[in-house]
Amino acid sequence: MVILSFNFQQNQTQNNGTGRYCPSCGRYIGHYDICPYCGARVKTRVSLKALAILALIIAVSGTVALYYAANVEPPKINIEDITPEMNYARVRITGYAVSSASYDEATGRIYFRMVDEEMTYNEEFGTNVISVYIYHPTSRDLLEEGKIPVTGDKVEVVGTLKVRDYISLTINYPEDLVIKREKPVDVTLDDLMADWESYLGKSVRITGWITRYSDKGTMLLAGIRDYYAETSEELSLYIPGIIVGGWLGELEKMGLGYKVEIVGNIWEYRGEPELIPWNATSISIVEPLKITPLSEIWANQEFYGNNNVYVLVNATILGHYKSGGTEVPNIIYINDESLQDYSLTLYITSYVWYYELNDTQREFLNTINEWILVFGQCTYYYSDTGKEFEIKVSSSTWLYFNVSSMVGG
Amino acid sequence: MDVLTGIGFVLFGVLVGALVSALPSVHIYNIAPIFILMAPIWGIPSDALIFFLLGNVIGFAVINSISTIYFSAPDDTTFVVLMPTQTMLINGRAFEAALLMGAGSLVGALFLIAISPFLLIILPSFLDVITFHLHWILAFFLFYILFSEFPKDIGTGKSPWQRFKAGWRNLAAGYLTFTLSALFGFFIMNGNLMPVDAAYFGMLPAFIGLFAISSLIMNILSRTRAPPQKIQKSVDATKLDIVKGGVAGFSGGLFAAIIPALTGGMGSIIAGQATGQREEAQFIVSIGASRFVYYVGAFFLMFLPGFRVVRGGLANLAATVYIPQRYTEFYIAVGGIALGSVLAFGILLVFAFVLSRYIHLVSYDYLSIAIIVLLSIIVYWTTGPIGLLVMVIGTAIGLIPLIFGSRRLHCMAVILFPLILNMAGLSDDFARLIGWRA
Numbered sequence: 001m002v003i004l005s006f007n008f009q010q011n012q013t014q015n016n017g018t019g020r021y022c023p024s025c026g027r028y029i030g031h032y033d034i035c036p037y038c039g040a041r042v043k044t045r046v047s048l049k050a051l052a053i054l055a056l057i058i059a060v061s062g063t064v065a066l067y068y069a070a071n072v073e074p075p076k077i078n079i080e081d082i083t084p085e086m087n088y089a090r091v092r093i094t095g096y097a098v099s100s101a102s103y104d105e106a107t108g109r110i111y112f113r114m115v116d117e118e119m120t121y122n123e124e125f126g127t128n129v130i131s132v133y134i135y136h137p138t139s140r141d142l143l144e145e146g147k148i149p150v151t152g153d154k155v156e157v158v159g160t161l162k163v164r165d166y167i168s169l170t171i172n173y174p175e176d177l178v179i180k181r182e183k184p185v186d187v188t189l190d191d192l193m194a195d196w197e198s199y200l201g202k203s204v205r206i207t208g209w210i211t212r213y214s215d216k217g218t219m220l221l222a223g224i225r226d227y228y229a230e231t232s233e234e235l236s237l238y239i240p241g242i243i244v245g246g247w248l249g250e251l252e253k254m255g256l257g258y259k260v261e262i263v264g265n266i267w268e269y270r271g272e273p274e275l276i277p278w279n280a281t282s283i284s285i286v287e288p289l290k291i292t293p294l295s296e297i298w299a300n301q302e303f304y305g306n307n308n309v310y311v312l313v314n315a316t317i318l319g320h321y322k323s324g325g326t327e328v329p330n331i332i333y334i335n336d337e338s339l340q341d342y343s344l345t346l347y348i349t350s351y352v353w354y355y356e357l358n359d360t361q362r363e364f365l366n367t368i369n370e371w372i373l374v375f376g377q378c379t380y381y382y383s384d385t386g387k388e389f390e391i392k393v394s395s396s397t398w399l400y401f402n403v404s405s406m407v408g409g
Numbered sequence: 410m411d412v413l414t415g416i417g418f419v420l421f422g423v424l425v426g427a428l429v430s431a432l433p434s435v436h437i438y439n440i441a442p443i444f445i446l447m448a449p450i451w452g453i454p455s456d457a458l459i460f461f462l463l464g465n466v467i468g469f470a471v472i473n474s475i476s477t478i479y480f481s482a483p484d485d486t487t488f489v490v491l492m493p494t495q496t497m498l499i500n501g502r503a504f505e506a507a508l509l510m511g512a513g514s515l516v517g518a519l520f521l522i523a524i525s526p527f528l529l530i531i532l533p534s535f536l537d538v539i540t541f542h543l544h545w546i547l548a549f550f551l552f553y554i555l556f557s558e559f560p561k562d563i564g565t566g567k568s569p570w571q572r573f574k575a576g577w578r579n580l581a582a583g584y585l586t587f588t589l590s591a592l593f594g595f596f597i598m599n600g601n602l603m604p605v606d607a608a609y610f611g612m613l614p615a616f617i618g619l620f621a622i623s624s625l626i627m628n629i630l631s632r633t634r635a636p637p638q639k640i641q642k643s644v645d646a647t648k649l650d651i652v653k654g655g656v657a658g659f660s661g662g663l664f665a666a667i668i669p670a671l672t673g674g675m676g677s678i679i680a681g682q683a684t685g686q687r688e689e690a691q692f693i694v695s696i697g698a699s700r701f702v703y704y705v706g707a708f709f710l711m712f713l714p715g716f717r718v719v720r721g722g723l724a725n726l727a728a729t730v731y732i733p734q735r736y737t738e739f740y741i742a743v744g745g746i747a748l749g750s751v752l753a754f755g756i757l758l759v760f761a762f763v764l765s766r767y768i769h770l771v772s773y774d775y776l777s778i779a780i781i782v783l784l785s786i787i788v789y790w791t792t793g794p795i796g797l798l799v800m801v802i803g804t805a806i807g808l809i810p811l812i813f814g815s816r817r818l819h820c821m822a823v824i825l826f827p828l829i830l831n832m833a834g835l836s837d838d839f840a841r842l843i844g845w846r847a
Binding site for chain 2: 024038039040048051052054055056057058059060062063065066067069070071072073074075077083084085086087088089090091135136137138161163164165172173174175
């Protein structure tokens with residue numbers, strides 16, 4: 001047996017009338033039908049030319065047939081169906097993003113995690129979550145289109161499975177990621193907090209005031225309350241890094257006390273509801289923080305105090321609270337032009353007073369008739385004599401020594 | 410996991426892998442999933458299974474050359490050595506060919522063990538550097554495949570057209586093979602051809618068709634018998650041939666083990682050209698070394714502690730079960746490679762001895778037909794009817810270089826081309842170019 005590269009001319013036995021030459025090894029074999037040297041059969045041979053033509057026809061037509069056969073929709077599967085033999089399989093999975101996409105600028109990689117829509121559990125890998133990766137240039141295309149999922153988005157992904165000790169899926173084409181966002185439902189905080197599980201995975205539009213704000217750098221965590229709602233519960237707001245980083249539009253400046261309208265998904269975090277906006281433009285400022293006249297606060301103390309409303313006031317220092325004849329420097333009486341006959345109490349927490357303020361600032365706050373721009377939270381102080389209304393300052397940045405420090409907690 | 414238990418599992422794995430790998434064209438990647446599935450039933454813990462699989466791949470890397478030498482059923486790493494080993498078989502020197510490949514495996518094992526401590530230091534930084542450049546490294550290799558065809562002999566004929574046809578026939582056949590293989594691979598890897606639960610075996614029918622079945626068909630058409638074989642007591646090679654072949658094979662095999670998509674055969678070809686290989690014995694030794702370092706080295710990279718490198722089909726499969734993390738496991742693996750390679754070489758000698766005594770009694774026609782049937786059953790069992798169709802198309806493409814005398818290396822475009830596109834982020838653009846996407 002020899003594998004030869006044939007010229008077609010060699011396929012024919014050479015017969016000079018007195019005998020033949022073996023077409024395989026080329027030796028003279030006389031009238032033998034089987035070559036005594038290499039064992040090749042001489043009489044019955046397949047035409048290589050015919051084989052060559054057949055091979056070319058099958059190869060070319062087969063490749064063309066594969067072009068059409070391979071270009072079909074990939075099958076839809078659930079996470080529970082995934083087995084190690086599915087490594088490198090191209091599949092379709094529909095489900096929900098359980099983490100907002102993150103973008104690594106150095107590697108050009110987008111990453112998020114998802115569950116399937118039935119939340120099935122894979123016994124073999126002990127998980128119901130798979131990782132989804134998107135690499136450059138597909139990731140760049142998706143960013144330009146703004147087609148990036150956030151937590152709670154319903155997604156349909158098509159990609160190649162990678163099954164090792166974990167399961168991941170790689171999306172290769174931009175059109176293989178589809179984010180299915182329904183028209184958002186207008187919902188009040190009362191309705192939402194009463195039955196938030198029924199809104200899980202749904203799109204909502206909600207309006208409220210920011211009552212908690214924390215900039216972590218790679219994400220923003222905040223809380224939204226509706227002062228006019230029956231519930232005093234706060235809805236957590238999670239703005240992921242992909243939005244904070246400016247990849248999905250420019251985020252408007254906002255902070256405590258701002259009234260905002262947000263369109264986003266309701267999802268669950270540690271057993272509590274969480275609102276995740278779709279992108280930067282789905283967060284709009286309804287009413288930025290503005291100076292509230294003290295007279296308005298005075299007239300509506302119950303509302304402001306019971307709802308712990310955040311206010312910005314421009315007031316003058318009238319004096320300080322005295323306890324047993326001694327002035328308490330961090331409890332200050334203030335009023336403004338709208339509240340001439342009365343005063344309100346401004347309480348700067350002891351920690352802020354003694355550890356965050358410097359001597360100059362403390363001296364300023366001890367000076368009568370000085371004007372001060374203050375951001376604070378309306379609240380009640382409960383003492384032996386009953387409850388007393390005050391505006392509480394919990395951070396040195398809430399005191400106007402520098403205008404720009406008044407925003408953002 | 411104590412040392413003796415780990416080594417024991419490696420040696421057991423070598424025995425099992427050797428027995429399985431002696432069967433023509435049976436790849437350890439096809440059998441390993443069965444072992445992984447059965448391991449819990451047999452009571453083999455995951456950390457022991459890894460050593461068993463290491464033994465399997467050692468046995469396969471050494472023993473599977475039997476399939477190429479005696480049964481003319483190569484795989485994607487041994488098709489390059491088919492011609493010289495077949496020539497040796499015809500001349501009654503198949504045993505010597507097996508010895509040369511076995512010697513190459515031993516040299517490869519020796520070098521792999523020697524550099525194993527340095528891999529811990531060098532490899533992480535090396536991979537950090539080359540990872541972002543893999544696509545053009547592979548592209549350069551693709552260009553090498555295409556342009557190393559030149560220079561070619563001039564065509565002869567009476568008319569200019571005949572001379573042109575004669576001069577370009579082989580080249581045209583080679584480039585046609587390259588184009589068809591490239592498209593073939595792209596459709597399989599980027600399309601939805603294979604059943605989802607057999608995706609892991611996606612390229613198996615293609616490789617079997619391109620390399621094994623096409624060779625077996627030519628065997629049948631040749632209608633020859635293997636002559637009686639001699640049992641040589643020495644090989645026609647100098648110490649320099651062994652060393653030079655071993656070094657070239659080791660370099661090529663290590664390169665292929667680290668770079669995805671490259672196989673040991675391709676790595677050895679590059680290394681052979683780089684080291685100016687001329688001798689046939691050197692080439693066979695280099696293929697033996699290259700195969701060993703490629704298969705075993707790729708799997709062994711998984712044992713590097715604190716560094717997650719998963720290369721090769723078997724490592725990808727094993728990683729679904731257990732990834733070694735400790736230095737003790739790393740050094741047990743090194744010891745296992747040393748002892749396992751020697752055991753595998755001994756088994757190779759036994760198999761080669763037995764086959765050399767009786768191969769001339771076997772009719773190659775029937776043997777080749779039996780192997781084709783066996784391979785078809787394997788393909789059908791793993792991938793179903795669509796896999797058989799892919800195998801047939803792959804066979805037709807694989808026959809083109811055999812019939813027209815061009816290089817079979819062009820068939821490696823089946824995996825290189827789609828992988829290069831993927832790494833360069835151009836799969837989408839190519840899909841649009843050919844009209845697969847709008």
